[in-house]
Amino acid sequence: MKTTRLDEFKCPWCGYALDAVSNADINENFSPKPGDLSICINCGGWLEFADDMKLIKPSPGNIAALPIDTTESLVNLTENIKKANILKQFNSETSIL
Numbered sequence: 197m198k199t200t201r202l203d204e205f206k207c208p209w210c211g212y213a214l215d216a217v218s219n220a221d222i223n224e225n226f227s228p229k230p231g232d233l234s235i236c237i238n239c240g241g242w243l244e245f246a247d248d249m250k251l252i253k254p255s256p257g258n259i260a261a262l263p264i265d266t267t268e269s270l271v272n273l274t275e276n277i278k279k280a281n282i283l284k285q286f287n288s289e290t291s292i293l
Contacts, residue, residue, distance in 0.1 A: 198224050208253050209241030217251075220273070231258075233270065238281070240274035 204215040217234045219226045234243040244254035
């Protein structure tokens with residue numbers, strides 16, 4: 197997995213401050229380019245790299261055009277992020293015993 201540092205930005209879905217993206221592929225030479233997708237680690241919102249390399253909400257047309265295996269991967273990643281955040285919240289609330 198390769199991590200690419202970015203200027204800090206806020207997720208357009210939840211406002212969470214982010215400053216890096218990591219690829220889910222084993223290709224260590226990967227660098228994001230316009231049109232590539234990412235996911236917010238806080239809310240699981242899908243993001244797309246714009247022409248200026250800022251992360252924006254993807255257009256419905258771009259989502260509809262995704263291959264089914266890519267869509268399934270994004271859905272799985274989103275579900276895992278949401279589950280992890282629920283567990284994190286539950287653990288922080290129950291650790292005060």
